[in-house]
Amino acid sequence: MEIKYIDALAALALVILAIGLARYKSISAEKEMAYGSIRAFVQLVAVGYVLEFIFNTESIWLVIMAVAAMLLVGSYTAGDRDKHTGRGFPIALISMTAGSLVTLVLMLALGIITTEARYLIPLAGMIISNSMNSSSITLERVGADLKGNRLEIETALSLGKTWQEASRRIYRNAVRAGLISILNYLKTVGIVALPGAMTGMILAGISPLKAVLLQIIVSYMLLSAVTITSLLTGELAVRRFFNKAEQFTG
Amino acid sequence: MNSSEPCSPGVENKILEVLEASRLVVNKSESITTVQTVSFSFQKGEIYNLIGPSGAGKSSFLRLLNRLDEPTSGRILFRGKPLNIYPPPELRRRIVMLFQEPYLFSGTVLYNLEYCCPDKNRRDLSGVLECVGLPLNMADKDTAGLSVGERQRVALARAIILEPEVLLLDEPTSALDPASARIVEDLILGLVRQLCLTAIIVTHSPEQAQRFGGTTLIMSKGSLVESGPTEKLLTDPKTEAARKYIRREVS
Numbered sequence: 001m002e003i004k005y006i007d008a009l010a011a012l013a014l015v016i017l018a019i020g021l022a023r024y025k026s027i028s029a030e031k032e033m034a035y036g037s038i039r040a041f042v043q044l045v046a047v048g049y050v051l052e053f054i055f056n057t058e059s060i061w062l063v064i065m066a067v068a069a070m071l072l073v074g075s076y077t078a079g080d081r082d083k084h085t086g087r088g089f090p091i092a093l094i095s096m097t098a099g100s101l102v103t104l105v106l107m108l109a110l111g112i113i114t115t116e117a118r119y120l121i122p123l124a125g126m127i128i129s130n131s132m133n134s135s136s137i138t139l140e141r142v143g144a145d146l147k148g149n150r151l152e153i154e155t156a157l158s159l160g161k162t163w164q165e166a167s168r169r170i171y172r173n174a175v176r177a178g179l180i181s182i183l184n185y186l187k188t189v190g191i192v193a194l195p196g197a198m199t200g201m202i203l204a205g206i207s208p209l210k211a212v213l214l215q216i217i218v219s220y221m222l223l224s225a226v227t228i229t230s231l232l233t234g235e236l237a238v239r240r241f242f243n244k245a246e247q248f249t250g
Numbered sequence: 251m252n253s254s255e256p257c258s259p260g261v262e263n264k265i266l267e268v269l270e271a272s273r274l275v276v277n278k279s280e281s282i283t284t285v286q287t288v289s290f291s292f293q294k295g296e297i298y299n300l301i302g303p304s305g306a307g308k309s310s311f312l313r314l315l316n317r318l319d320e321p322t323s324g325r326i327l328f329r330g331k332p333l334n335i336y337p338p339p340e341l342r343r344r345i346v347m348l349f350q351e352p353y354l355f356s357g358t359v360l361y362n363l364e365y366c367c368p369d370k371n372r373r374d375l376s377g378v379l380e381c382v383g384l385p386l387n388m389a390d391k392d393t394a395g396l397s398v399g400e401r402q403r404v405a406l407a408r409a410i411i412l413e414p415e416v417l418l419l420d421e422p423t424s425a426l427d428p429a430s431a432r433i434v435e436d437l438i439l440g441l442v443r444q445l446c447l448t449a450i451i452v453t454h455s456p457e458q459a460q461r462f463g464g465t466t467l468i469m470s471k472g473s474l475v476e477s478g479p480t481e482k483l484l485t486d487p488k489t490e491a492a493r494k495y496i497r498r499e500v501s
Contacts, residue, residue, distance in 0.1 A: 154318060
């Protein structure tokens with residue numbers, strides 16, 4: 001199946017249907033829907049050209065720059081939601097970079113992928129978007145739970161516990177919260193929904209058995225990256241609430 | 251129990267020395283002096299009552315003594331050495347604080363005792379329950395089902411299992427009914443004598459301070475306004491601020 005611009009334009013009928021329904025039901029979201037649809041079109045076309053350019057030049061530096069840009073935007077988005085630590089952006093950046101790099105380097109070392117842009121960029125994109133959500137949730141949970149449980153923390157500190165011991169329950173719960181989405185995904189992958197990468201391959205005419213193999217690799221890759229990101233985000237975020245004298249500063 | 255030194259209340263044996271300690275808390279909108287140039291020496295094996303109106307800085311002062319907060323000026327010495335010489339967890343095992351509202355970790359009473367001393371065996375841990383007047387079979391009870399009085403006693407057991415030298419008690423009976431409060435008061439008095447502890451107790455009630463005896467310190471607006479033997483101080487205060495406070499509270 002070959003997709004042309006005219007097909008994408010034809011799909012606008014679906015947008016018109018959605019906007020029509022929203023207007024009929026007075027949802028007041030028509031403008032946003034129209035704006036979002038146009039923006040998505042422009043963004044995706046632009047990204048298509050950029051990727052085409054990077055794939056054709058095959059420069060590793062361009063790949064690194066593209067991944068770095070994705071990491072910066074992703075960690076800024078995750079950190080921007082943080083209302084508690086005051087350092088959401090650097091925490092998310094460090095955690096997401098570590099999660100992404102460790103996972104990608106391991107995949108390269110195991111020979112699962114090569115340094116070709118057509119592998120690295122889409123995989124990094126998947127890793128970063130999943131890590132961003134995980135980092136964002138972990139940051140929020142650490143901050144809210146530490147601030148809401150001052151008595152528990154100070155009781156533990158007053159009984160001679162270290163800051164790590166005093167915050168262990170909250171750290172563990174926050175990391176688990178950051179992992180919920182990937183764990184749900186692993187449980188339901190292929191049953192509740194076919195993942196994007198696999199769907200794309202099947203639509204592009206590749207055998208479902210081959211598409212499934214790639215999806216298994218993608219699933220494990222996401223689990224690794226999200227776990228590293230969430231653990232590190234939790235660790236760095238909890239640290240922000242204690243000073244050198246092991247006093248709770250939240 | 252906690253040291254080889256003999257316990258001789260009344261004999262000069264400074265355990266905690268507060269030297270012109272102040273604490274300034276800076277918020278977004280204002281800065282508040284919660285403790286203002288307080289100096290005082292606490293002796294080993296003695297009881298101290300810290301009384302004064304709400305907002306006088308009593309709890310804030312208590313938090314400086316086990317380094318839950320830092321003084322912004324002045325010094326505090328424990329056994330002649332500045333608090334910051336000690337690793338904070340070690341210091342806080344030797345100067346244990348109990349809060350007004352006892353927090354127990356979810357799980358059994360035994361889990362709460364083990365949390366403090368994972369190395370001790372079940373028999374030793376349960377034995378501490380007896381020290382605070384709780385039955386041994388309470389060890390396996392879930393903390394969620396305990397009354398406030400029982401919770402405070404478990405918190406006390408959890409503190410003494412650490413074999414501290416100083417016990418900081420922030421209004422330990424304020425959430426209890428008068429009968430339970432008296433039981434906890436007697437327990438504290440017994441433990442202080444038996445284990446040669448130094449107890450520093452924040453209380454709102456001059457009557458309770460009278461029952462504890464020992465020495466009383468009156469704080470007002472962050473400052474220590476007067477201190478002395480409890481009986482003498484409560485019946486014959488020297489300063490106007492102390493007189494006003496005692497008259498108002500007693501009436």
